[in-house]
Amino acid sequence: MTVYLLRRLFQSLLVLVAMSVIVFVGVYAVGDPVEILISPDADQFERERAIRALGLDLPLWQQYLVFVKNALQGDLGRSFVFSEPALQLILQKMPATLELAFGAMFISILIGLPLGLYAGLKPDSPGAKVIMAGSILGFSLPTFWVGLMLIMVFAVQLGWLPSTGRGETLWGWSFLTANGLSHLLLPAINLALFKISLVIRLTRSGVRETMLMDYVKFARAKGLSPARVTYVHVFKNILIPVVTVVGLELGSTIAFSVVTESVFAWPGMGKLIIDSINVLDRPVIVAYLMIIVLMFIVINLIVDILYSVLDPRVRLEGQA
């Protein structure tokens, strides 16, 4: 087990290093930040001073080494645009994104579980067919367009909910104030749409499989009420895999919040990265990508470890 863990850890480290090189070289190749950041009226002397101040005069490999050395000390460079440390800039925006992502995951379970349960218990009813057709739609609908339509209907036509921004925040969180919560609702539903479909499908197939299990048959034979069989015996057993999968989706939810944040002008990490790409704010792009890559590596590592704990076959393969 320890050997396997060490090996996985080493692999993750390799991926991180490889990604840092790819990200750095890739972002370096995007255009010349000097053209964008330094006024065209600046004379030769001012230009050179600015280039030196930004560290753009060094050869690429030296810039990379400086970047790695600083990155290990938690310094991912200063934003060209905001002249603030890139890491700090991103961490400031992180609560907004996390709030949105967790809100979306909460909604997806709240809506997806009951619908999936119904569709699994009565697979041939018209209601179940509508739910399953709806879940295909949920997979097909482009997130950004649904976001626009939500704004159009609930913000512009009906005027029930605000269209953009975070609203009032308490200690940096929107969901603690009524006004903030009303701002959070539409983007969270938008981001949740895809996950709702996922939860419906997972729950439905889980229920259909569980209903055939011997312990369910036994519980029925014992004379328990159908409600007790459903909510205690079946529900408990499908809850764990569904919640696990939704938890594992945290990473992709955060990634997809790029789209939702752009639509709803939600001031999170995703909106920051799109804005930064558009003005070629290189340190922020690099810092964002490194943070996301790190997050994914950690999530994947946890998944692999969990699997190897739960499934001994994986462990044996790792040692062979």
Next chain:
Amino acid sequence: MSDVTLDKAPVAPKEETPFRRFVSEFMASKIAVGGLLVFSIIVVVALLAPWIAPQNPYDLGQIDIMDGRLEPGEVGGSGITHWLGTDDQGRDMLSGIMYGLRISLTVGAGSALIACLVGASLGLLAAYAGGRTDTVIMRLVDLQLSFPTILAALMILAFLGKGIMNVVIALVIVEWAYYARTVRGSALVERRREYIEAAQCLALPTRRILFRHLLPNCLPPLIVVGTIQVARAIALEATLSFLGLGVPITEPSLGLLIANGYEYMLSGKYWISFYPGVALLVTIVSINLMGDHLRDVLNPRLKK
């Protein structure tokens, strides 16, 4: 073959080939046929856009900024009725959508095709060669699949910049792994069959065994994945273009048309974003309906 009478022999029922069986099973589902029909119409409209569109939305001589933001059904200064309204530049939305479909479909289908070629070849190779080749290719696949597609595409486009070719490259890079995994899975099963052994005994070249013997037998799951991936590619391209990282403004796809209408939507001018979105949605749903049914038809486990 010289025996002509054999062809004319009174064999009333047509010989059942796997292809014919596949076609008749596909036709059995009304939903799938509906999807095919709608998708065919969309393709024809996109192909014929230069001849059937009310105006050429790229020709500055044909559009008049005085016609800007007309509501659906209004008649513009040039006498054209704008059934779906006009955008801020005075472009007819219906024409814009027809031309936009061309770009969305080309990018979606083109990238899916290239990704399929790359992915299927690598998947076949991994399954057939095994050992170290297999490990390296599958580690790459794992790495690719562990990152969300939108993020990987974003990263690639941040490096490459805008442009249709760059979007295609980004989509190929994020999609090939799905094909590789699918083909490897079925190829691993097929390569143990006798006909592969027979081909090896005949000392056929490896390339011939891979592409003439192994690949045709791995096609069914590949077709399913391919269909679904075309829809995903179209959606992803639209998303990237909406974010301003996809196609350039001179060649607007559906995603970019939707993005153009974003700022006007808050003032109630919904049509600039709404109708391109409907076109996008109908395209994606029709492909998904076909794919969903193909999965049932081509999956031997569901056969009774």
